[in-house]
Amino acid sequence: MARNSTKNPNFNIVIVGQSGRLQYEAILFATSLRDNAPNFSGRFFIAEPQPSSRWEKDPRISNPDVRKLLEELDAEFLPFTNHLFGQSYPEGNKIELLSALPKGEPFIFFDTDTLITGELATVPFDFQRPSASLKVEGTWPKIELYGPNYAQIWKSLYDKFDLEFESTLDLSQPKDFWRRFLYFNAGFFYYRCPHEFGVRYADYAGAIRDDPPEALMCQKMMPWLDQIALPLVIHSLGGGRDALPPGYLDDEVSCHYRSLPLLYARESNRVIEVLEKVSAPNRVKRVLKQYDPFKRMIFQGRGHKTRALFDQSFLPRREQVIRNKIRKNGFWMR
Template sequence: MGGDMKMGTSFNIAIVAQAGRLSYEALLFAASLRACSPDFNGRLILATPKDGPLWEREPTLRNPAILDALTRLEAEILPFDSTTFGSDYPYGNKIEMLAHLPEGEPFVFFDSDTLITGDVTKVPFDFDRPSASLRREGTWPKPTLYGPGHTGIWKSLYDKFGLDFDSSLDLTQPEGYWQRHLYFNAGFFYGACPREFGARFMHYARAIRDDMPDALIGQTLDPWLDQIALPLVIHSFGGGADALEPGWLDGQTSCHYRTFPLLYARESDAVVAALEEIAAPNWLKKVLKGYEPIKRMVYQGKGAKVRALFDQDNLPRREQQIRNRIKSNGLWLR
C-alpha cells in the first residue's frame, strides 16, 4: 500500500471464531459492534479454522443457533485451512487467518473476548503505521540469572530479521526494564494489508519457533510466540507504540475483557452496563445462555457478586491476585 493512506479510511474487522467458548464470544462481539458502532460499513469477518490433521478436535464454528444469530448480525463466516499451527498453538489462528482476508484492504483484528463499546469509525487509525494493544504486563522475556537480559534477547531478534533495533527503543524507560522494548498484547492489531502483514507475521513466528536465536535459550515461547513476533512485524512496517493515540481501543471504544469474571471485577461501570444492554435482547439471550459463564455472570447475577469483591478504583496490582480472590469465593468461570 502506498503512503497516501488517510485516517478515516474504510476498513474491515476480523476475529477468530471456533467451536465452544470462542463461538459465544464471537457472537457477543458481533452484537456489540452492531449495537455500539452502527455506522461501521466495512466487513465483519469471522475466520474459523477448518478441520484437518493439525486439530485434535474439530474446531470449525458450526453451532446452528450461533450461525443463525451471526447471519442476523451481518457477520461473514470465513473458513480457512490450518497449515502451520492448529491444536499445538491455537493462538496461531490469528496469524494464519490473515492470508485469507481481502488483499489490500485495511484491517483491524480483535480477539474474540472483546466488546466494542463505542464508534470504531471515529478511531483515528493510520493504517500505514500499524500498532497493537498496549494493555499488557511484562510477561516475556524472563531473563535468566546467567543469560542475556531484555536488551540482549530482543536485540537478537531484531538482528535475526535485519531490523533496526535502536529505533525500536523507548529511551524514556530505564535500561533493563521491559517497557524500554516494543511489546504488545495481541488482543488487537491493525495494518494496511492483511496478506502482507500476515505473511511477515508467519515468517517471523515460524523462524523464531524453528530456528531460535541462542539468546532465547531458556525462554518459553508457548504461549508467547505471537506476542514475540508481533512487535517485530509492527516495527518492520514503520509502526510502533505511539502510532495510535491512547484512549480509543482498550479505552472508550473497545474492551478486551478476557473472561467474564475479570470483566465484572475490573472494568468500568460503563463497560458492565454495555455488556448487559448488548446481551439483553431475547433472541440473543436464548443463544448466549448456552454458554455457562455468560448465563451465570450476566443473566443470573453472579457478575454483581464478583464486582462487589473489589474496589474498581483500587484493584490488586497483578491480575493473578484478582483471579485468586474470585476463585477463593467460588465465582471463577471460564
C-alpha cells in the same frame, strides 16, 4: 479529545470463531459492534479454522443457533486452513487467518473476547503505520539470574531478521525494565493489507519457533509466540507504539476483557452496561444461556458477586492477583 473520522478509509474487522467458548464470545463482540458502532461501514468477518490434521476435532462453530444469530448480525464466515499451527497453538489462528482476508484492504484484527463500546469510525487509524494493543503486562521474557537480559534477548530477535533495534526503545523507561522494549498485547492489530502483514507474521513466528536465537534458549515461547513476533512485524512495516493516539481502543471504543470474571472485577461501569445491554434481547439471551459460564455470570448474578469482591478504584496492579482472589471465592469461570 477530538473525534475526527474524515481521514478514515473503510476497513474490515476480523475475529476468530470456533467451537467452544469463542463462538459465544463472538456473539457478544458482534452485538456490541452493531449496537455501539453504527457508522462502521466495512465488512465484519468471523474467521473459522477448517478441519485438518492440525486439529483433533472439527474446530468450526458447532452450534447452529450461534451461526444463525451471527448471520443475522451480518457477520461473514471466513474459512481458512492451518499450515503452521492448530490444536497445539490456537493463538496462531490470528496469524494464519490473515491470508484469507481480502488482499489490499485495510483490516483490524480483534481478539474475540472484546467488546466494542464506542464508535469505531471515530478512531484515527493510520493504516500505513501498523500498531497493536499496549494493554499489556511484562509476560515475556522471564529473566533468569545468570541468563541474558532484556536488551540481549530482544536485540537477538531483531538481529535475526536484520531489523534495526535502537529506535524501538522507549528511553523514558529504566534501562532494565521490560517497558523500555517494544512489546504488545496481540488483542488487536491493524494494517493496510492483511496479506502483507500475514506473510511476515507467519515467517517471523515460524522462524522463531523453529530456530530461535541462542539468547532464547531458556525462554518459554508458548503461549507468547504471537506476542514475541508481533513487535518485530510492526517495526519492520514502519509502525510502532505511538502510531495510534491513546484514549480510543482499550479505552473509550473497545474493551479487551479477557474473561467475564475479569470484566466484572476490573472494568468500568460503562463496560458492564454495554455487556448487559447487548446480551439482554431475547434472541441473544436465548443463545448465550446455552453456555453455562455466560448464563451464570451474566444472567444469574455471579458477575456482580465477583465485582463486589473488589474496590474498582484500588485494584491490584497484577492481573494474576485478581484471578487468584476470584478463584479463591469460587467465582472463576471461562
